[in-house]
Amino acid sequence: MMPPQLKIAALVSVGRNPASGAPRAARNDVLALDAALGLAREVSVLHAGDAAPALHDYLAYGAASVEVLPLPPGADALAPLAGRVAGYDLILCGQRAEAGQGSGMLAYRLAKALNMPVVSAALEISLLGDEVEIVQFLPKGQRRVVRVSLPAVIALHPLAPRNPRYVYASRRAGRLLSAPAQVGAPLPASPWQSEPAVKKPQKLKPPETRQGHARLLGAIATESKGGALVREGSAAEKARAILDYLRANRLIGF
Amino acid sequence: MHSLDHLVTLLFWLAVAALAFGTMRRARLWRAGAAAPFNWAQLLTVPRRYLVDVHHVVARDPYIARTHMLVAGGAVAAVALVALNYGLALYWALLNGAIVLAAVVMLGGSYLVWQRRRAPMPRLSAGPWNRLPYTLAAFALGLLALGLLPSALLSGFFAALIMLALLAGTAELVLGIGTGGPMKHAVAGVLHLAFHPRAERFAMRSTALRPLDLAAPVLGVEKPTDFRWNQLLGFDACVQCGKCEAACPAFAAGQPLNPKKFIQDMVLGLSGGSDAQFAGSPYPGIALGGHSGAPEEPILSALLAPETLWSCTTCRACVEECPMQIEHVDAIIDLRRFQTLARGALPGKAPEMLGNLRETATQGGYDNAARYHWAVDLNLRQIRPGESVDVLLLAGEGAFDMRYQRSLRALVKLLQAASVDFAILGALETDTGDTARRLGDEATFQAQAAQLIATLSAVTFGRILTADPHVFHSLKNEYPALGGHYTVLHHTVFLAGLARSGQLKLGATSETRAITYHDPCYLGRYNGETEAPRALLRQIGVRLSEMERSGLRGRCCGGGGGAPLTDIPGTQRIPDIRIADARATGAALVAVACPGCTAMLEGVVGPRPEVIDVAELLAAALEVQP
Numbered sequence: 001m002m003p004p005q006l007k008i009a010a011l012v013s014v015g016r017n018p019a020s021g022a023p024r025a026a027r028n029d030v031l032a033l034d035a036a037l038g039l040a041r042e043v044s045v046l047h048a049g050d051a052a053p054a055l056h057d058y059l060a061y062g063a064a065s066v067e068v069l070p071l072p073p074g075a076d077a078l079a080p081l082a083g084r085v086a087g088y089d090l091i092l093c094g095q096r097a098e099a100g101q102g103s104g105m106l107a108y109r110l111a112k113a114l115n116m117p118v119v120s121a122a123l124e125i126s127l128l129g130d131e132v133e134i135v136q137f138l139p140k141g142q143r144r145v146v147r148v149s150l151p152a153v154i155a156l157h158p159l160a161p162r163n164p165r166y167v168y169a170s171r172r173a174g175r176l177l178s179a180p181a182q183v184g185a186p187l188p189a190s191p192w193q194s195e196p197a198v199k200k201p202q203k204l205k206p207p208e209t210r211q212g213h214a215r216l217l218g219a220i221a222t223e224s225k226g227g228a229l230v231r232e233g234s235a236a237e238k239a240r241a242i243l244d245y246l247r248a249n250r251l252i253g254f
Numbered sequence: 255m256h257s258l259d260h261l262v263t264l265l266f267w268l269a270v271a272a273l274a275f276g277t278m279r280r281a282r283l284w285r286a287g288a289a290a291p292f293n294w295a296q297l298l299t300v301p302r303r304y305l306v307d308v309h310h311v312v313a314r315d316p317y318i319a320r321t322h323m324l325v326a327g328g329a330v331a332a333v334a335l336v337a338l339n340y341g342l343a344l345y346w347a348l349l350n351g352a353i354v355l356a357a358v359v360m361l362g363g364s365y366l367v368w369q370r371r372r373a374p375m376p377r378l379s380a381g382p383w384n385r386l387p388y389t390l391a392a393f394a395l396g397l398l399a400l401g402l403l404p405s406a407l408l409s410g411f412f413a414a415l416i417m418l419a420l421l422a423g424t425a426e427l428v429l430g431i432g433t434g435g436p437m438k439h440a441v442a443g444v445l446h447l448a449f450h451p452r453a454e455r456f457a458m459r460s461t462a463l464r465p466l467d468l469a470a471p472v473l474g475v476e477k478p479t480d481f482r483w484n485q486l487l488g489f490d491a492c493v494q495c496g497k498c499e500a501a502c503p504a505f506a507a508g509q510p511l512n513p514k515k516f517i518q519d520m521v522l523g524l525s526g527g528s529d530a531q532f533a534g535s536p537y538p539g540i541a542l543g544g545h546s547g548a549p550e551e552p553i554l555s556a557l558l559a560p561e562t563l564w565s566c567t568t569c570r571a572c573v574e575e576c577p578m579q580i581e582h583v584d585a586i587i588d589l590r591r592f593q594t595l596a597r598g599a600l601p602g603k604a605p606e607m608l609g610n611l612r613e614t615a616t617q618g619g620y621d622n623a624a625r626y627h628w629a630v631d632l633n634l635r636q637i638r639p640g641e642s643v644d645v646l647l648l649a650g651e652g653a654f655d656m657r658y659q660r661s662l663r664a665l666v667k668l669l670q671a672a673s674v675d676f677a678i679l680g681a682l683e684t685d686t687g688d689t690a691r692r693l694g695d696e697a698t699f700q701a702q703a704a705q706l707i708a709t710l711s712a713v714t715f716g717r718i719l720t721a722d723p724h725v726f727h728s729l730k731n732e733y734p735a736l737g738g739h740y741t742v743l744h745h746t747v748f749l750a751g752l753a754r755s756g757q758l759k760l761g762a763t764s765e766t767r768a769i770t771y772h773d774p775c776y777l778g779r780y781n782g783e784t785e786a787p788r789a790l791l792r793q794i795g796v797r798l799s800e801m802e803r804s805g806l807r808g809r810c811c812g813g814g815g816g817a818p819l820t821d822i823p824g825t826q827r828i829p830d831i832r833i834a835d836a837r838a839t840g841a842a843l844v845a846v847a848c849p850g851c852t853a854m855l856e857g858v859v860g861p862r863p864e865v866i867d868v869a870e871l872l873a874a875a876l877e878v879q880p
């Protein structure tokens with residue numbers, strides 16, 4: 001077991017709701033905060049930027065306080081953050097911000113500046129002595145377990161299976177703390193253009209195997225177009241049936 | 255003069271002492287609760303509240319109304335006479351005659367109690383309640399013998415027998431309050447009527463939730479002693495008649511909730527103990543004996559499972575049926591407030607919805623600018639800050655539901671046909687926060703309310719019109735406490751007024767199918783409005799086949815209280831039960847008046863009656879189609 005005085009920091013940013021644009025706690029950073037609180041009772045929750053009202057959301061999600069490292073807009077958060085978290089054992093953050101550049105580079109740049117290992121796409125984190133074991137997200141449902149020695153920077157994947165709770169009472173009890181102003185270097189000018197993201201859902205459709213006449217009949221029939229109704233069995237068996245269907249129709253490649 | 259008379263006098267005064275002692279003991283438990291205003295003079299309200307309000311509910315079951323009148327009336331009269339004749343040691347033969355009369359009445363009542371308990375309906379509690387006909391009869395028989403037989407003629411054996419009967423009956427009557435027996439209800443019931451936590455209900459239909467002070471040290475109720483003392487007293491008034499249980503849609507659907515058991519669990523909480531002795535129906539799917547409580551212990555989950563708390567649709571059917579005027583929903587919301595505000599422990603999709611409200615002011619997380627997309631071709635006037643209009647239309651969350659948009663379009667068609675001067679808030683409209691409040695999230699509710707009140711105060715309007723009974727209820731009944739005072743009308747009420755004045759010209763419906771009408775809880779039970787939709791349907795020539803549970807006693811569609819979000823599993827779904835109700839009338843069409851009911855009832859799979867909003871039926875029957 002780790003001694004309880006392990007120093008853990010969670011880095012949080014101000015996100016924005018995709019529908020309304022309202023500022024909020026960034027979902028991915030909430031997961032990082034929640035993971036940090038799962039590892040230690042005391043967590044330094046740090047934000048580089050303005051003392052925005054949306055930061056109170058992190059109080060609701062369990063931060064006893066949020067320490068704000070004031071930073072002029074457009075300035076690079078790296079230097080103040082790196083200065084503040086030097087000496088910490090574990091630094092957690094979301095993988096990518098919801099607002100601003102959202103380049104997903106912070107964890108890497110921070111690790112480089114502090115000369116620490118960095119692990120991205122973390123789903124689960126457990127402490128093992130002076131190491132941490134991390135279950136890492138890989139595409140297509142795959143997972144990988146990696147170990148790093150402390151200190152380390154870990155970026156949480158947005159699908160980390162955590163269930164953070166929004167608690168008004170802890171929002172009411174928590175405080176925003178302001179650190180002395182920092183002079184951050186300006187961010188390198190971005191060559192990017194911004195435009196609204198368009199989400200295009202993809203529908204998985206089994207390839208058509210019927211012949212012409214059957215297809216014509218199918219077009220006017222109201223009954224089921226095939227498939228099976230699975231009512232019985234455990235959740236795992238039902239999931240298995242879905243997986244089998246997807247595989248049988250070559251809708252997934254694993 | 256005989257020593258038996260003196261014994262009765264002794265027994266009487268002992269009984270008075272036991273009653274007083276027991277009441278004091280019980281009152282100590284109530285007084286552990288939080289503060290609430292108190293005034294002895296409220297005791298004077300009891301006769302009226304009993305004879306009007308309690309009787310109004312009890313009279314729905316004439317058998318038990320008669321029974322209670324005989325037993326309680328006989329007992330009260332007999333005890334008063336005994337107090338006079340024996341308590342004051344008068345021993346007049348004339349008074350003995352009167353005692354005999356009262357005892358006969360009581361005996362008749364006891365017989366009726368016995369009859370009912372021979373084949374009790376499942377909603378009744380057994381256990382100690384089953385001995386009641388015998389102890390009551392013993393008391394009546396004892397008095398009868400005492401009054402009829404000249405005491406000088408009595409043998410020692412007979413005198414002992416009479417004393418034994420009187421002792422048994424008296425013990426039942428006076429020890430109940432101190433020991434938590436069935437007769438506890440007589441004392442607690444009277445005091446509950448006097449010091450009722452929602453006293454407004456005796457003057458008018460009162461259904462609004464109390465605002466919560468968001469700065470209070472404890473947010474809502476965690477332990478039994480966080481309830482206000484008169485709420486605790488109210489729980490003790492329960493007679494375990496199970497009328498609430500029989501009315502509860504969640505119980506019928508096999509969800510783990512039974513309002514009667516819930517109240518008894520709160521009694522366990524205030525007095526301490528386990529639910530193993532509970533003699534009624536358990537929560538479906540939760541065995542008895544696994545839960546226990548104490549006044550200073552958290553109620554969840556030792557005493558109450560979270561699934562029980564989150565199964566309630568806040569339909570108030572239990573409150574409507576309760577002869578003891580107990581406020582189940584207030585207690586449930588108090589508990590939810592703590593779970594939500596202090597623990598963030600909400601099941602299912604509820605947390606997501608609350609996050610959506612905070613971030614987008616819509617429940618579904620929609621872009622608010624899309625709220626009136628369904629009206630893009632209807633040339634609606636959108637009001638801007640500083641402008642004024644007679645009728646302001648609020649669409650509510652239903653505006654994002656493609657099905658309900660049809661109903662809204664029908665409503666607009668009717669308004670335009672009646673040349674109503676109306677406008678919409680358009681993208682300025684935000685959610686009322688009503689669902690957040692039912693889920694116990696008072697903080698989000700008050701924030702949403704403040705936002706909407708600010709928007710509304712920037713424009714001038716005569717009335718607010720809405721097709722959503724939840725918007726209607728919260729604006730009309732709950733916003734005033736937060737500083738928003740408006741004239742609010744549900745579309746059925748407004749349209750009924752237009753039709754009556756002739757401004758809206760309705761022809762006859764071409765609908766030939768049998769039609770029934772489903773009362774939305776938040777329109778009917780919450781606001782007493784059951785007539786307007788029926789009047790409108792009558793006017794277009796619909797002959798309604800009413801469901802058995804309709805009007806103020808209608809059955810919930812399952813959509814209230816955030817229940818579709820918390821989604822606690824049962825053995826069937828509430829809307830399926832409601833559609834079965836409709837089918838039983840032979841109806842092929844269910845008229846509705848709420849986006850929630852529409853969604854819930856339309857969600858029933860398989861062949862079922864069609865679900866159509868009253869506004870749609872009216873729009874199809876407009877005399878001059880625009």
Ligand code: SF4
Pocket residue numbers: 491492493494495496497498499513514517572575576577578579580
């Ligand atoms: S709460 Fe009311 S309706 Fe329910 S059992 Fe008790 S007295 Fe009867």
Ligand code: SF4
Pocket residue numbers: 498501502503504505511512513565566567568569570571572573582583810
């Ligand atoms: S309000 Fe409705 S669902 Fe809730 S306990 Fe009462 S009857 Fe049952």
